[in-house]
Amino acid sequence: MSADGVDAFLEMLAAERGAALNTLKAYRRDLDDLGTALAVEGASLPQASARQLGAYLSGLAQAGLSARTQARRLSCLRQYYLFLVREGRRPDNPASMLEAPRLGATLPRFLSEGDVDALLAACVARADAGAHEVRRMLVARTALEILYASGLRISELLSLPRAALERTTGMLLVRGKGGRERMVPLSSRARDAADELMRMDRPLRSMFLFPGRNPLRAMTRQGFDRILHDVALKAGLDPQRLSPHVLRHSFATHLLSHGADLRALQVLLGHADITTTQIYTHVLTERLQEALRHHHPLSEHAPA
Structure with missing residues (x-):
């Protein structure tokens, strides 16, 4: 030691x-x-x-x-x-009684469902685009469809092997933080985009769904950020508001707003602790408030 x-x-x-x-x-x-x-x-x-x-x-x-x-x-x-x-190196833990700083309750940024639709619609190459631009937009569409359908971290997305997408199941096996594996859903749109990308990239003989400039390596985070920046501009969105993590937050927020429960979301996001998932409870609070406004007998918005 x-x-x-x-x-x-x-x-x-x-x-x-x-x-x-x-x-x-x-x-x-x-x-x-x-x-x-x-x-x-x-x-x-x-x-x-x-x-x-x-x-x-x-x-x-x-x-x-x-x-x-x-x-x-x-x-x-x-x-x-x-x-x-x-390890017997000292008799006490001098850090055990120190107080942690109080963390402010910051809500995660997320896109509206309309923003997500605009982003996906922007992943189309111009009619006169060359092969490089056509592939670039296909990479963008595949990545965004998977991110929004499955809530993956960017590291999980870019490290996806082709083999994980070659099965016909509607679920995707992902290796997350600490090597923990989990199953996440894969939409038919994400599946179709991935199939098209794999057909186009077959000559590269890469093991990755998103190969980098060197096909033996996965695409870098910086490389993907440049693609995302360009797609945001095409969609009329501020690139500064957009990141892979914002898409992950959007996935979680939209799921909860449509009725998913917090425990299911914890599993899908790969959170080891439910307290991490609880940052999204603002959505549940808004949903409860909306239900009270429209259904409580004393609410002025309740049906007569």
Whole structure:
């Protein structure tokens, strides 16, 4: 084990909890940053006190880091020091009693159903377009149909293998965060678009549904963002309002507004904890208010 135990801690997260690569990188940056701050005081990462950790977190707030970033760093510290306790490296967890910053209740941005329709309708190449533009618009249509029909994360979408779409079932097997697998629905429109794209891309001999410039690799997030930007402009939408995550939020919001329940949505989105899915309860609240306005006997909008 390294002197500070960081390598072993990250290996444990990867092996036992299936932590994503981005999570591991973020946690290493967090611990490196704390280690640098402690070194200024002549202290070491494994032996930090609760006072020193509290001062470090206060410094993050004073430096203008968001409450969400502060909360993530505190979560990292709690897990790291708990790991050291379990490994017999120290007798206590100095981060266990530190208070997390209060997170504001921010509602996710989402598109209206009309905006989604406009976006999908814009995924059509001009009549005089060349083969490159025709394929580009087909990629856009396939990706947007799948994102909106299935609520995938962009990382899940771009890593989809062709093999996952070659089956005729109306469900799609997705590998999500931490390597967890789940089944999500695939609409007939998404299925048809994917079939057309796979036929067009057959000469590339790529294993990915969305190959990059190098067919041996998947399309990058940046490459997809450029396509999405162009489609947004064609649809008359502000590209700054649009992202793959906004489409995921739109999928969730529209499902709930049409009667889906929160537990089903949790499964479809691949959330490990129902509390993550509860950011969408604003939709349920609006639906209840609407029902009261139209059906409560004392409401002025209720039918006579």
